[in-house]
Amino acid sequence: MNAESYSAVERLARRLPFHLDDFDRVNRLFDQYESGGNRDAEIQLELWTYCFVRRYLTIKLSRDPLVGAADLEELLDRVYRRIRSGRRGVRARYASWVSVVCRNSYLNYVRDRRATRYISEDPRSRDDLLEVESVAGHIDLGTALGVVHNAIARLPSYLQQIARMRVLEELPYEEISLLVDRPIETVRAYAHKAVVRLRSDPSVCAALERPAPPEGRRHQAESAAGPRENDA
Numbered sequence: 001m002n003a004e005s006y007s008a009v010e011r012l013a014r015r016l017p018f019h020l021d022d023f024d025r026v027n028r029l030f031d032q033y034e035s036g037g038n039r040d041a042e043i044q045l046e047l048w049t050y051c052f053v054r055r056y057l058t059i060k061l062s063r064d065p066l067v068g069a070a071d072l073e074e075l076l077d078r079v080y081r082r083i084r085s086g087r088r089g090v091r092a093r094y095a096s097w098v099s100v101v102c103r104n105s106y107l108n109y110v111r112d113r114r115a116t117r118y119i120s121e122d123p124r125s126r127d128d129l130l131e132v133e134s135v136a137g138h139i140d141l142g143t144a145l146g147v148v149h150n151a152i153a154r155l156p157s158y159l160q161q162i163a164r165m166r167v168l169e170e171l172p173y174e175e176i177s178l179l180v181d182r183p184i185e186t187v188r189a190y191a192h193k194a195v196v197r198l199r200s201d202p203s204v205c206a207a208l209e210r211p212a213p214p215e216g217r218r219h220q221a222e223s224a225a226g227p228r229e230n231d232a
Contacts (some may be wrong), residue, residue, distance in 0.1 A: 007179075009058065013051040016044060020051055021149040021168065023095035029092035049098060053079050058100045059169055079105045095146070151201040155194055162187055163194035 018025040026048055032041035054076055061072050083101055124189050146179070152163045161180060165171045166187075179185045198204050 009051055009055045012047070013055075016048055019047065021146075021164075023093070023146040023149070026095040027093045030090075045094075049083055050080065052098060053083070053102055054097075056099070057106065059171075060106050075105065075109055147203050148198065151198050151204050152194070154201070155197055159190055159194040159197070161187070162190045164197070167195065167198065167210070187209040193223075 010215055013020045024213075026045075029041050029045050029048070032038045033045050057072060057076055057079065057200045061075070068181065079102060082105065083098060086101075087094075148167060149164075152160055152167065162176060165176045166173075171179075173184050173187050180187065182190075
């Protein structure tokens with residue numbers, strides 16, 4: 001996904017009175033929509049759904065060099081129609097349900113095309129990803145994303161933006177560097193520092209069903225990531 005595509009979705013999502021990854025707010029909004037008669041809730045829910053689905057599919061499909069803009073629009077239309085037709089029967093949390101629909105639709109699309117899974121051009125760069133989807137066997141993807149999103153919100157402010165782009169959007173370092181106007185070396189260091197902290201966050205460890213690393217090992221890994229800014 002190029003920086004222009006990311007920026008387009010972000011600009012549209014700014015019309016929402018909350019962050020795109022604020023699943024708790026989305027679920028409350030869905031409850032208002034379900035109760036009926038709340039036009040503002042319906043409009044906001046439609047906008048959130050469109051932005052979330054488009055961002056998810058754009059990120060995923062951008063990694064396949066054989067996929068073009070027409071493929072994205074076709075899959076987006078298919079997923080959006082499925083969500084709208086099944087929305088009234090949702091009994092789970094709406095945001096989690098939408099994320100699962102996105103994931104399953106993408107996986108079905110990949111299987112249909114017999115596409116290969118994305119492999120980073122630099123295998124070492126995968127070390128700084130949390131592999132959020134690996135949690136799917138234990139809890140649904142929407143819940144996993146919510147856990148990680150909340151953990152990112154607890155990071156020092158200077159790490160949060162890069163953490164969201166690297167961990168949730170899985171953007172390459174070069175793209176993040178352009179978006180935040182920082183050197184790639186700084187982006188790499190901050191991403192590594194953020195993931196070290198996330199991997200020791202109790203809620204993330206519980207979701208991943210992993211024991212938290214010893215405190216000393218975390219500080220050692222953070223030191224290896226480079227200089228730090230004021231955490232206050």
